[in-house]
Amino acid sequence: MTSKKPKLILVHEPEKACFDRLVADGHAPERAAEIASYLAQSTDLAPEFDALAGACLARGLSFAPVALDEAARLLDGEDPGTTLVWTLTDGVAYFRGGAAPALARLGGFRTVGADETLFALCQDKFRSGAVLGALGLPAPPAGLARDGQWLVEPPVSAAGWFVKPNRLGAKIGIWPDSRCGDLGHALELSRRVFAAYRDDVVVQPYVAGRNVRASFLGLTPENGVEALGVAFVDSGSDFQTMADSLALYGDTGEAAKAAGRYAEPELVAVADSQPAADAGIRAIAERLMGGLCLRDVFSIDLRVEADDTVHLIEFEVCPGLPCFDFRAYCRSQWGLGLADAIAETAANRMTGPDRRF
Structure with a gap:
């Protein structure tokens, strides 16, 4: 048989x-x-x-x-x-x-x-931020608002605030005015988000720095933080809006390519210019893998300042596998195209021990 x-x-x-x-x-x-x-x-x-x-x-x-x-x-x-x-x-x-x-x-x-x-x-940014803070990780503290009313008031911030939806792709700001200088405008943004998407908003102190994506695919179950790929994602803008996101992916991304409006952000290894920040990000990833049991495949979004200060923005358990950044990671880290990287990871999981608790 x-x-x-x-x-x-x-x-x-x-x-x-x-x-x-x-x-x-x-x-x-x-x-x-x-x-x-x-x-x-x-x-x-x-x-x-x-x-x-x-x-x-x-x-x-x-x-x-x-x-x-x-x-x-x-x-x-x-x-x-x-x-x-x-x-x-x-x-x-x-x-x-x-x-x-x-x-x-x-x-x-x-x-x-x-x-x-x-x-x-990971889909509830307010709750996940609280957990990340409890783990001692450098996630910005946050307030929470719903349709113009504070559920939790945000911390004081001399640099202003960043307003983003709580349960959508919440590293983005939806509109160009999502960075704001007064809390009245933050509440107005919460009304707009609620009217458009029925979502609450997270209101965090604005943090400066360049955007960073850390990608991980454990080709074998033994791979650890050494397999993390850490890159600046330089798009020329401070943060991603809904319009920016629509121009990168899916059918709308294809339409943007056809119209000549598509431009992939540049990926530059953080270690090349800020090795201390790269080390700090790997320490954060190791803490997430140990404290939250992140494993196999995930991504982390961060902001890195010129003095190597690192801000943890969010983690994702389903990173965009076909996106430009994850494909680039598979090529640079594993020397594989996406299909082979997925298949190799799966084959190694089938032959190894089941590591679930």
């Missing part, structure tokens, strides 16, 4: 499924499209599913991309002993990808990535 071939199942929430659900829930179509755009990695990775299948086959695995709404039904027919689940898209509010690792846990499947508790935590 031959054994069943190991299988990688990649669970993802498509943009259109999210858009249709949000519109049915009463969101304006334009706003629903903006919200759903955060799932653009599903759109961007779909053309490479054949390449992923080939890379998996070369390593003795079969491959199946599964839309989130079909995941429960399809997982019910799989063998937990030979099936690995990798969740591509996260979410517990506007997006629902956080259901996938919970389903995998319920069915006894091995998974790539963090456990389901971190899928929920």
Whole structure:
């Protein structure tokens, strides 16, 4: 009797499924499209599913991309002993990808990535910031507002404040005036965010510095913080707006390319000019891996000042795998294209011990 071939199942929430659900829930179509755009990695990775299948086959695995709404039904027919689940898209509010690792846990499947508790935590920036502060990490303190009312008043800040949605892609500021100099304007921004997206806002002291993305893919289960890729992401602007984000990814990104409006930010290794900051970021990542059990695949967004001061902005358990920065990381760190990096990671997880608690 031959054994069943190991299988990688990649669970993802498509943009259109999210858009249709949000519109049915009463969101304006334009706003629903903006919200759903955060799932653009599903759109961007779909053309490479054949390449992923080939890379998996070369390593003795079969491959199946599964839309989130079909995941429960399809997982019910799989063998937990030979099936690995990798969740591509996260979410517990506007997006629902956080259901996938919970389903995998319920069915006894091995998974790539963090456990389901971190899928929920990283999507709520106010709560995750509180946890990061409790771990002694340099995350800016925050206030929280809903539709023009303070739920938690923000700290005093001589440099002004930065206002961002709490449960969306919250490192971005939505509008160019998201950095503001008075708290009255911060409350006005909270009204605008609530009217457009039904979300609270996090209001943090503005922190200066260059934007940094730290990317991690553990090609083997033994890989640690030494495999972290740490790069300045220089786009020419202080922070990313919704319009900036729409021009980079998914169908809107393709339209921006066709119109000549697409420009990838420049990636420059932090260690080349600020080795002390690079060391500090690796220490932060090590603390996150130990204190929060981040593992396998994740990213961290930070700000680094000229004097090597590091500010931790957020962590993500589902980094944008097909995005320019993660592809660049796979090439520089592992010498692999994205499909081979994903397949190699999956193959190594299938042959190693199950490290879940």
